[in-house]
Amino acid sequence: MTTNGGSTSGEVPPESAGAKGGTVASAGSETAGLGFSHRQILITMSGLVIAMMLAMLDNMIVAPALPTIVGELGGLNHLAWVATGYILASTVATPIWGKLGDLYGRRIVFVSAVGIFLFGSALCGMSQDMGQLVAFRAVQGLGAGGLMVGVMSIIGEMIPPRDRSKYQGVMMAVMPVSMIGGPLIGGFITDHLNWRWAFYVNLPLGAVTLVLCWITLGKLPKGTGRARIDWLGTVLLTVWITALVLVTSWGGGEYAWGSPTIIGLSVLTVAGFVAFIIVQGRVAEPVMPLRVFKSRNFSLAGGVAFVSGFAMFGAMGFLPQFQQFVQGASATNSGLLLMPMMAAAMVVSLGGGLLISKTGHYKWLPVAGSALVAVGLGLFATMDVNTSTALSSVYMVLLGAGMGAMMQTSTLIAQNSIELRDMGAGTGASTFLRNMGSSLGVSLLGAIYTGTLADSLKNAGTGAESVASSASSMTPEALKKLPEASQAVFQQAVTDGITALFTWGAVVAVVGVLIALFIRQVPLRGGAAPAAEKPSPEPAVTSV
Template sequence: MPEATAALTPRQIITAMSGLVIAMLLAMLDNMIVSPALPTIVGDLGGLDHLSWVVTGYILASTVATPIWGKLGDLFGHKATFMASITIFLIGSALCGMSQDMLQLILFRAIQGLGAGGLMVGIMSVIGLMVSPRERGKYQGIMMAVMPAAMIGGPLIGGFITDNLSWRWVFYVNLPLGLLSLVVVWATLTLPGEVTKKAAQLSIDWLGASVLSVWITALVLTVTWGGSQYAWGSWQIIGLAVVAIAGFALFLIVERRAAEPIIPLQLFSNRNFSVASALGFVVGFAMFGGVTFLPQFQQFVQGQSATNSGLLLMPMMISAMVVSLAGGLLITKTGRYKAIPIVGAAMLVVGLWLFSTMDANTSIAQTGLYMVALGVGMGCLMQTTNLIAQNSVPIRDMGTATGTATFARNMGGSIGVALLGAIYANQLTSSLGDTGGQGTPSASGMTPAALHQLPEAVQIVFKQAVVNGTHAIFLWGAVIAAAAFVLAWLIKEVPLRETLTPDDVAEPADSIGH
């Protein structure tokens, strides 16, 4: 057994984390800043029918790249690959700002997404290599402080830039932040626990990466386009679903035979790793799928502006941050963690169920209280599931494990947004169709500003339809979150490592079948 490497001092860790915090801000701020600028971008570049691809292209590229960046970090070193992902993200940002038409913007957003896929994985992998699992919770909790800043500040900054400068600066603003992050990471980051393979042992699983890209793309497009661009029973959606299933089966075969698989299947023989990944997927589905549509209720039913609906998310974001910090400190002090995801999953169910009870009479204060419940669930789950996954593998597989766990959560979020979005749209359309009266508004193309110009009777009809739609998605979200509660009980509380020994790993008894 190799000896444990010398640990970094708290001062060294905090100094290095300053670069990670900036990179985290880049990763989380980007979409928040871009969203308010999209109407202006379409007006300038044209191509309204391609608007969704500005977002879809970014998400697809980021999702596909996530596990690949994790594996590259294990092969070539996490500092180098992390800096490479920042560089690609900045190149994509600069190109996006220079786009002359919508097709160029979509392509450059995909390049930006490729870099973004490595940002979050790189951050969590680097923290995993700097700090032992026992101490890691309190440092990962610090990263949660970026969430409120991005969620609240992003739309405000994006709107200000669009109104007062140019939409191109929503991309250019990434450049000074990214360059600063690169300099800080290069100058301060040391990874004592990192183990890379010798040049003669390097073997990149190009076939696995290619097959992975195909089935993920097919799956994301199936759930994104199903029920919106094409009917669920159309040949396009059925064809994509077949490609996704066949591609996934082929991926499993390829990974079993690869010398250095992108996602080593043996990782899933560890019970805690499997449970943490599954928990991340379910949490991503329920949480992101549900929260994405909360502004619909706030804007259409409660009459809030887009900016205010972002500000009104503060109770959720702040409670998530506080609980994450407190949970990290508790884990560091006690070394115990099983109760945290159990409580988090329970609060996730409660929060989503409370959201499903909202109607036209629900006050902003009530909505804020419901957000606190959901925020507590988020704070308990977001970092703890990642910590459990990292504690379940040797240091040499840190990037792969982090990339796989992040990939599972992102896939859950993508599928959750798509499927719950389809439920919302169908419920909204069905509710409006049931009224059957003259002057009933159409769900297609309706904006909060346009709704306020309609007669009060028509507004009431549309608001009730939105209530019906949000009731359905939050109720389904609560049902899915209940699966997370069951999964959380399956976690085995294996002692957290207190060193960064390269080959150290959780106890073998944690494996499936023991």
Template sequence: MGATKRQSGTEQGEEGEEAAAQPRSVRVVLLALMIAMLLAMLDNMIIGTAMPTIVGELGGLAHLSWVVTAYTLATAASTPIWGKLGDLYGRKGIFLTAIVVFLLGSVLSGMAQDMGQLIGFRAVQGLGAGGLMVGVMAIIGDLIPPRERGKYQGMMAGVMALAMIGGPLVGGTITDHLGWRWSFYINLPLGAVALAMVTAVLHLPKKERSKARVDYLGAALLTVGITAIVLVTTWGGTEYAWSSAVIMELVALGVAALVGFLFVEARAAEPIVPLHIFRNRNFTLMSVIGFLTGFVMFGAVLFLPLFQQSVQGASATNSGLLLLPMLLSMMVVSLISGRMTTNTGKYKIFPIIGGGLMVAGLLLLAQMDTGTSRLTSGLYMAVLGAGMGFLMQITMLVAQNSVEMKDMGVASSSTTLFRTLGSSFGVSIMGALFTSRVQDTMAERGGSSVTAQSAQLDAASLAKLPEQVREAYQFAVASGTQAAFLLGGIIAVAGFVAAFFVKEVPLRGAGPQPGPEAQTGGGADPARARVSENA
């Protein structure tokens, strides 16, 4: 009897030690995942600062926009494919492959000898980036039960803030002291650390090689459809008029490809994006809210520094720091809401509060004019940041909780794709409205018009303008910013309304656990997903 008790006590002690070690092991894996996530987010921020130097050396100013467009296209088009491959063949191997592809693209981009090569190699880099973001989200979905995942939301929000604030500063420093090629080579040490850590400490259950054929036709149609959409949003109103033949042809191609994609997916044995996941109301609503959040967020990131530089006279070199009120607010709120989700298991209130704050923040920003102080604009940005903090991670959390484990990859990739497409639409539509308003206002007040390119003068260039023209330009930028944020506020109302229809489904993985037969997926089963520090 005593021996039995001692044995039981020993077993309990071992279980307690294992339970204590588990959070440490998870944190080690999460550190590796956050480094990989930082790679994908930091890249465009760094490269944007280095672009003037790159053009000065390689030439090809006419093709400058393709350096960013090629990366964006490859990322968006490959996102759902990476997610499905992870579901079919195992998350870890596919994620490591994505890191290698990204690093290969980085090396090749740093070695580019002309603009054509750089554009092609940036596409390779974007191909890997699509797998980085999806891999991080899907692996977190495998490792951490939804109820516990809220604890780590602040980490992801912090990485995003670090990329947006630090990217321009790091990019400028590297370009000035080491040369623009190191803007790409800087990815290598970070990528090597991520590769080593993921290989050593991440242990997921091995999947048997799927015998199902990859849905190549569906993948091709989806790629064509996404490419057409991104090109329409990138070129519309800038390279080509919205009513031009090129834009109309792209719209027709995109619609035809996506209709064909839906037809193929409904019949495929192993579809790239299983349509049945959209029958879940919560998943569909999270996709919509994610799209709208992406629309608003990247529009704000584009226009807030522009307003502060052109109207408030801030320095362009510190453009990342200009967003600090919004990003800090987003990070703090994301951390608090995540903790509350973990403690209570409740989450429906957060999309509602977040949607309301996002609408309020955008409408406040739409009131800014030439007399608005930096303190006032900072407070408005903090309101918008708080709204996004409630929404950014909760959309992925609820989406993953709404599907079975076997669909974790496509759930993560679909949610990421909708957010990416939202950002493309947001930058394009808000940008077109901004430029149009600036041109019209300059024509009315200054007797002249400006192009989309000259609507982005920095503080130094502004100081050289005659006072009357400078005042007219500042008024025009303020007017354009008001129009852009007002549109964003109207769009955000749809997300606020959608949040009321979210159904509060209990998050799996904490508290009293349902029986095995009741666990249909979305949470991590410790027997299915493990990490080890000493592997």
């Protein structure tokens, strides 16, 4: 096999060249010549960390303020769309921002995403009714999609894969911190300031990000800007993702699964997806190049990313239900009780990144991580009304360690399996799969939880009718006012729902183990191959 200008034809060069131990001219050019010193990388990373935290924190920081927001603005029927509008817009925008970065350069595209996010944040803080808030949250989400994929793409372009893992470990550690810190910060802002500051707090932090990134990212390639944008693919991507998110958000709740609305949206999802795939295979500059999925490692890493998103958001989204209703924790304390999970995820993410950078070995991390997630979710499925907070904390450590191992390695493997020209689109596709896993995890596991809880109350016998009728509006405070017998019935129903959703979550995590087992150990570009992965005696790949 030969290269032309440093790119192999047919297969994805990083895997094929790395596996053969050949010398590809572009391998060095992908990582050398940008001229970033360690000091410049650290300064840039400080801005990128803030940007990632803004994108991840914002959705969680608003949750504690929602009751107050509804009380002030009204529009209870639009409450769910405050979160759904943000998630939907960010999911749709992620691959689009990634492709724009490939075409026009990372700096201008990333700074634009930050600007849109800050503009949306300011508008959200000034909202006068729920309709405005939902619309402005969608604007925020459009920018947030660019923040997440932009951060990973910039790191992928600045730093060679062999060194990249330790920096990406920091980014992956931001996710659990934001997921747990968001409700705590949001609750404090709502109680001591005003709910509008849950949005305004983004402005000074975002301004720091804008300044740091504009100054430090000047050495990144500018992009040609001459390629045609895949507008049809963008529209089709938006259509089928929107339809899918609506199916998972509305199905079994607002509409029955067999209702014409859900069936129609399901048909639209399938038709839009098929049309999207056809278009992506025919246009010159697809928004999500199908060629990146020809790499086995890229596709498998995407599967691991999907499972990690599914498990992470599913677990962290519903554990507070058990902690507050069954274990009697307050809303603030339920966030603090998630600290073992956060700490374990941070330690493993950072430690795993350093270990990969030192040894070059990474395959064991997604395998061990998905196995730990499966074990952790399986243990959560064994909980009952007598499970102590100490024992559930042990389960959280296992689950957090597994998530820390899965999240950062999936991105690293994906980026090591694609050409530099597809860094943004490939990173966007990988991030998109994680976001889709998160969205489906919340909606599907939520449907399992609420369905099992309702069935448990229905089968509880006489005396449970009053509890069942008020289950949809039950709060921990209201539960404490009920007779002890009624409290026990509801707590058992919550426990049944929690164990059911964690059982299915564990099944999905086992699938993640199977996916991770097929990942190949390919030497990371930018560093020497590990000792166990010495180059084979096959002829070297040379550039012509």
